Amino acid sequence: MRIALLGGTGDIGEGLALRWAYDTDHEVVVGSRDPERARAKAEEYETELDSRGVEKKITGFENAMAADRADVVVLAVPPYHVADVVEEVADRLDDDVLLVSPAVGMQKGAGGFRYNPPSAGSVTELVVETAPDDVTVIGAFQNLSADRLANLDVELSLDTLVVGDDEDAKRNVAALAEGIEGLRALDAGPLANAAEVESLTPLLINLAIHNDGLHDVGVTFE
Amino acid sequence: MRIALLGGTGDIGEGLALRWAYDTDHEVVVGSRDPERARAKAEEYETELDSRGVEKKITGFENAMAADRADVVVLAVPPYHVADVVEEVADRLDDDVLLVSPAVGMQKGAGGFRYNPPSAGSVTELVVETAPDDVTVIGAFQNLSADRLANLDVELSLDTLVVGDDEDAKRNVAALAEGIEGLRALDAGPLANAAEVESLTPLLINLAIHNDGLHDVGVTFE
Numbered sequence: 001m002r003i004a005l006l007g008g009t010g011d012i013g014e015g016l017a018l019r020w021a022y023d024t025d026h027e028v029v030v031g032s033r034d035p036e037r038a039r040a041k042a043e044e045y046e047t048e049l050d051s052r053g054v055e056k057k058i059t060g061f062e063n064a065m066a067a068d069r070a071d072v073v074v075l076a077v078p079p080y081h082v083a084d085v086v087e088e089v090a091d092r093l094d095d096d097v098l099l100v101s102p103a104v105g106m107q108k109g110a111g112g113f114r115y116n117p118p119s120a121g122s123v124t125e126l127v128v129e130t131a132p133d134d135v136t137v138i139g140a141f142q143n144l145s146a147d148r149l150a151n152l153d154v155e156l157s158l159d160t161l162v163v164g165d166d167e168d169a170k171r172n173v174a175a176l177a178e179g180i181e182g183l184r185a186l187d188a189g190p191l192a193n194a195a196e197v198e199s200l201t202p203l204l205i206n207l208a209i210h211n212d213g214l215h216d217v218g219v220t221f222e
Numbered sequence: 223m224r225i226a227l228l229g230g231t232g233d234i235g236e237g238l239a240l241r242w243a244y245d246t247d248h249e250v251v252v253g254s255r256d257p258e259r260a261r262a263k264a265e266e267y268e269t270e271l272d273s274r275g276v277e278k279k280i281t282g283f284e285n286a287m288a289a290d291r292a293d294v295v296v297l298a299v300p301p302y303h304v305a306d307v308v309e310e311v312a313d314r315l316d317d318d319v320l321l322v323s324p325a326v327g328m329q330k331g332a333g334g335f336r337y338n339p340p341s342a343g344s345v346t347e348l349v350v351e352t353a354p355d356d357v358t359v360i361g362a363f364q365n366l367s368a369d370r371l372a373n374l375d376v377e378l379s380l381d382t383l384v385v386g387d388d389e390d391a392k393r394n395v396a397a398l399a400e401g402i403e404g405l406r407a408l409d410a411g412p413l414a415n416a417a418e419v420e421s422l423t424p425l426l427i428n429l430a431i432h433n434d435g436l437h438d439v440g441v442t443f444e
Contacts, residue, residue: 111412190333199421
């Protein structure tokens with residue numbers, strides 16, 4: 001599959017790009033507002049993989065170009081840019097593309113972060129509102145520790161949650177997630193459950209702030 | 223310490239009562255609106271412990287009576303009863319009592335449960351608003367799997383989150399939690415972070431609904 005990581009130069013984008021390139025045969029395309037930056041980061045990821053004996057072509061483009069002909073488009077951008085980026089790439093999206101939303105709206109306050117969803121109820125639902133009607137939207141990868149993901153020396157043992165209204169699409173995103181070694185995907189139910197999935201991210205940050213040894217904390221459910 | 227479990231006849235109350243009685247030297251008092259039911263449940267817990275070779279006195283009282291002279295009062299009641307129960311027991315609470323809130327407001331919808339906090343922002347903050355000013359309130363035990371807790375055959379390996387504005391009180395509740403074998407307490411920060419802690423409960427239920435083998439799911443952070 002061809003996976004376009006829009007905002008693939010950011011921390012969660014970097015982690016997903018490296019892991020998919022390292023662990024799977026998927027084609028990884030890095031998107032950014034700035035095509036120069038996308039290309040530079042793609043090269044950086046290639047160098048990182050090369051240093052581990054993995055030769056893999058990773059390309060970098062401006063977001064709309066990156067989304068073009070992708071099977072999966074991951075919106076790894078800040079929550080306040082999500083709607084703009086979706087509109088920017090909308091006419092490049094294939095009908096059968098999977099649009100994946102990992103972003104979470106948060107507000108920093110005294111002693112921690114609070115969940116701060118858009119008026120749509122969650123970022124995932126905002127993406128549904130913004131995307132063309134025939135595009136399937138799935139929420140996933142919100143609760144991963146980006147630093148751990150981006151460090152290929154770290155063996156993962158983490159869960160990620162998948163939320164959406166299309167069962168086939170959820171299964172596909174879950175399979176994509178589980179292509180990454182040490183990542184387990186769990187089904188969090190329909191889109192209407194997205195807020196509870198996204199709320200976990202500020203909680204993880206709060207635990208990182210207030211507990212020694214959890215600076216890059218992830219979660220497992222059992 | 224003397225721990226009063228108001229609503230100690232319910233599922234999370236039962237689990238905490240059994241575990242504290244089994245694993246620690248704390249005195250466990252079961253509270254209920256109905257003193258008969260409190261006594262019957264206390265006896266049932268004693269019988270359960272006795273069958274495991276643990277002889278321990280567990281008493282049962284009407285809630286206000288149970289709260290009387292307790293060091294720790296756990297409000298293991300449904301979220302819509304929390305304010306009433308706090309008012310009911312308010313004049314029995316010692317100044318230095320620890321009032322612990324494990325309840326979570328939720329609403330059932332299609333395909334899952336959604337977080338539905340009271341206007342105070344969270345149940346924990348509602349308890350703060352309702353309780354006498356000199357009483358310290360801590361949120362904890364929201365995200366435990368009640369069935370696993372109540373089944374003493376099950377070896378726990380779970381995290382629970384502690385949230386509140388008083389650091390000493392949080393440490394005390396964390397120690398109380400960790401008196402239960404296999405339970406680790408993590409600091410989720412100040413009271414203002416309580417909503418993110420409580421939001422985890424509907425998420426756990428949604429995961430239980432949508433994933434095989436997770437019918438009584440708990441969480442660990444690492």
